[in-house]
Amino acid sequence: MxxxxxxxxxxxxxxxxxxxxxxxxxxxxxxxxxxxxxxxxxxxxxxxxxxxxxxxxxxxxxxxxxxxxxxxxxxxxxxxxxxxEQPCVEPAEVPCDVCIGTQLKAVKSCLVCFTSYCQTHLEPHQRVAGLKKHRLVEPMDRLEDRMCKKHDRLLELFCQTEQVFVCQFCTEGDHRSHPVVPLKEEYEVKMAQLGKIEAEVQQMIQERKLKIKEIKATVERSKSDADREIADGGQIINALICCVEKCRDDFNQTVNEKLKSTGKQAVDLIKELEQEIEDLTNRSSEVKQLSHTIDHLHFLQDFSSLKDPPPTRDWTTVEVRPPSYVGTLRRSLDQLEETLNMEMKKLSDDELKRVQQYEVDVTLDPDTAQTTLILSEDGKQVHHGFVGKKLPDNPKRFKFHIFVLTKQSFSSGSFYFEVQVKEHTAWRLGVAKESINRKGRIIVTPEMGYWTLYFNKDGLVFQDNPAVHVPLRAELQKVGVFVDYDEGLVSFYDVEARVHLYSATGCTFTEPLHPFFAPCLYGDQGINSPPMIISPVNQKD
The missing domain is CATH 3.30.40.10 (Zinc/RING finger domain, C3HC4 (zinc finger))
Structure with a gap:
C-alpha cells in the first residue's frame, strides 16, 4: 500500500x-x-x-x-x-485569481486571460499547447487597467507630452512625435520628485510644529505677562485705593473735629448760660418773697441783707459761629494729588522699563531723506543742512518736506526706540506708514498715515485734527517712542524724567510702519543745528 x-x-x-x-x-x-x-x-x-x-x-x-x-x-x-504548498499571499504581493478560499501568491500573470496564477494553477499554461502561446509576465494586479483599450496591448510606456500611459502600438500612431519613455524611467523620475515633495512636506510639517511651539510659548509668555501685570497693577491700584481712602478718612476727621470743637464751645456757653439763669432765678425768688413783706421794719431789715446780684456776662457780643469747611476738601485733594503723582511717577518708571525691553536697532534711510538733510555715516544722526544736494529723485525720497524714514519697517508685534532732541528747538518724531505721500503737500496727521509729536517754542503737541497739547514739566532731552502694532498703540515718553507724555490708542495699522524723523528748520540759520540722534537704550534700575 x-x-x-x-x-x-x-x-x-x-x-x-x-x-x-x-x-x-x-x-x-x-x-x-x-x-x-x-x-x-x-x-x-x-x-x-x-x-x-x-x-x-x-x-x-x-x-x-x-x-x-x-x-x-x-x-x-x-x-x-x-x-x-507555496505560502499564502502577503499584503504587498499579487494573489492568485483562481484559488478558492485561501489565495496563494501568484507567480505569473497572463495578458491574454487577464488572470494571475499561482504555481499550481499556472500548470495548464505550461502544458496545454493553446495556452502555451499566451503571454506570461511577472505578477501584476488589476491587469485590465494595464492594457491599452485601443490596441489590447500592455501599457509599458509613458507619453511625456500628454502625460498618459501608452503601448508600443500607440507610439506608431497618435503619439508618433511625442517623447515617450519606459514606465520604469518615468517611475524613477516621479519617485525622485516624490522624494523631494516628501522632504518639502516634512519641512513644512516641522515649520508648523515649530510655529505651534512658538505660539504656545507666546501664549505662556502672555499668560505670565498678564499674571505679572495683574499683580503689579493690583498692587498699584490697591495703593491708590488706600490713598483715596486715607484722604477720605482724613477729610472726614478734619470736618468732624471742626464740628466737635464747635459743639464743645456751644455746650460750654449753654452751661454757663444755664448757671446764670439759675442764679438769676434764685435772686428773682428772693426779690419776690421780699416784695410780699408788709411790715416796714422787716422789709427794710431784709432789703439791706439782700445779696448783690450775681456777676453775668454781656451776651450781646457772644455767638457760636458754624465752622468753615472752605478749603478743607481742596487741601485734602491737593495732598491726594501729590500722592497720586508720586504713584504715577512710579508707574511711568515701571512702564518705561517694560517698553524699553522692545528696543530695536534702526538706522536712517538716505534714499528717503529730503535733499537738505545731512545724515551721519552710521545712519544714527540727522540735522538740517540748509543747502539742498543734487540727489536722484527716487520714489522713496521726500521732495519738499524735511523728513526722513528709517530703513527698517515693522508690520507686527511691538518695537521701541529713543531719540536725543537736547537743545533742538523744533522737531517732529514718531512713526509713519509706508505708503505715505512723499512728493506733494503733506498733512502730518494719523488720518494721512503719521503718528507724531511736534515740538517748537509754543510747546509740545500730538499732531492730530485737532492737535492735542501735551503738558511739559521739564525741558525734553530724550524722547522714547513705543509702538504696539497689533494693539494699535503709539506712546511717547520723556526718558530723562521717566514720565509718560502721550499715547494714541485705537490706531488701525494695515501696512508696515517706519520710524519717522523731522529736524525742522526753525528761526535763523544755525539755531536748530544740533542733530536728532538715535540713542541706544540705557535702562535704569
Whole structure:
C-alpha cells in the first residue's frame, strides 16, 4: 500500500475543472470525478447537463453522491500537498485569481486571460499547447487597467507630452512625435520628485510644529505677562485705593473735629448760660418773697441783707459761629494729588522699563531723506543742512518736506526706540506708514498715515485734527517712542524724567510702519543745528 501511494501524483486526485485536489469528490454516471462545488457550478451555467471531460449529455441532471473512497484517498494527499504548498499571499504581493478560499501568491500573470496564477494553477499554461502561446509576465494586479483599450496591448510606456500611459502600438500612431519613455524611467523620475515633495512636506510639517511651539510659548509668555501685570497693577491700584481712602478718612476727621470743637464751645456757653439763669432765678425768688413783706421794719431789715446780684456776662457780643469747611476738601485733594503723582511717577518708571525691553536697532534711510538733510555715516544722526544736494529723485525720497524714514519697517508685534532732541528747538518724531505721500503737500496727521509729536517754542503737541497739547514739566532731552502694532498703540515718553507724555490708542495699522524723523528748520540759520540722534537704550534700575 505504501509503495502504491508513493507512485500516485497530483493528477490522480485533481479535479479537471478547478485543477486542484478534490474537495468532496462526486462521480458522474459516465464515471468521471469532480469536486461537488465545481460540477454543480458548471451545470448551473450550462443549458445541457454534460460531462466536462467526455461531453456525454444527460437527459436529466444526475443525482450526485460523494465518492467516499476517492475522498478518503484525496484527503491525506491534500494535507501533504498543502504542507509543501507555496505560502499564502502577503499584503504587498499579487494573489492568485483562481484559488478558492485561501489565495496563494501568484507567480505569473497572463495578458491574454487577464488572470494571475499561482504555481499550481499556472500548470495548464505550461502544458496545454493553446495556452502555451499566451503571454506570461511577472505578477501584476488589476491587469485590465494595464492594457491599452485601443490596441489590447500592455501599457509599458509613458507619453511625456500628454502625460498618459501608452503601448508600443500607440507610439506608431497618435503619439508618433511625442517623447515617450519606459514606465520604469518615468517611475524613477516621479519617485525622485516624490522624494523631494516628501522632504518639502516634512519641512513644512516641522515649520508648523515649530510655529505651534512658538505660539504656545507666546501664549505662556502672555499668560505670565498678564499674571505679572495683574499683580503689579493690583498692587498699584490697591495703593491708590488706600490713598483715596486715607484722604477720605482724613477729610472726614478734619470736618468732624471742626464740628466737635464747635459743639464743645456751644455746650460750654449753654452751661454757663444755664448757671446764670439759675442764679438769676434764685435772686428773682428772693426779690419776690421780699416784695410780699408788709411790715416796714422787716422789709427794710431784709432789703439791706439782700445779696448783690450775681456777676453775668454781656451776651450781646457772644455767638457760636458754624465752622468753615472752605478749603478743607481742596487741601485734602491737593495732598491726594501729590500722592497720586508720586504713584504715577512710579508707574511711568515701571512702564518705561517694560517698553524699553522692545528696543530695536534702526538706522536712517538716505534714499528717503529730503535733499537738505545731512545724515551721519552710521545712519544714527540727522540735522538740517540748509543747502539742498543734487540727489536722484527716487520714489522713496521726500521732495519738499524735511523728513526722513528709517530703513527698517515693522508690520507686527511691538518695537521701541529713543531719540536725543537736547537743545533742538523744533522737531517732529514718531512713526509713519509706508505708503505715505512723499512728493506733494503733506498733512502730518494719523488720518494721512503719521503718528507724531511736534515740538517748537509754543510747546509740545500730538499732531492730530485737532492737535492735542501735551503738558511739559521739564525741558525734553530724550524722547522714547513705543509702538504696539497689533494693539494699535503709539506712546511717547520723556526718558530723562521717566514720565509718560502721550499715547494714541485705537490706531488701525494695515501696512508696515517706519520710524519717522523731522529736524525742522526753525528761526535763523544755525539755531536748530544740533542733530536728532538715535540713542541706544540705557535702562535704569
Amino acid at each position: 505504501a509503495s502504491a501511494k508513493t507512485s500516485w501524483s497530483e493528477d490522480n486526485f485533481s479535479c479537471s475543472i478547478c485543477l486542484d485536489v478534490f474537495s468532496n469528490p462526486v462521480t458522474t454516471p459516465c464515471g468521471h470525478n469532480f469536486c461537488r462545488t465545481c460540477i454543480t457550478k458548471f451545470w448551473d451555467e450550462q443549458v445541457q447537463y454534460k460531462c466536462p471531460v467526455c461531453n456525454k449529455i444527460f437527459d436529466i441532471r444526475p443525482d450526485l453522491q460523494v465518492n467516499t473512497l476517492l475522498s478518503e484517498l484525496a484527503t491525506p494527499f491534500r494535507k501533504s500537498l498543502q504542507a509543501n
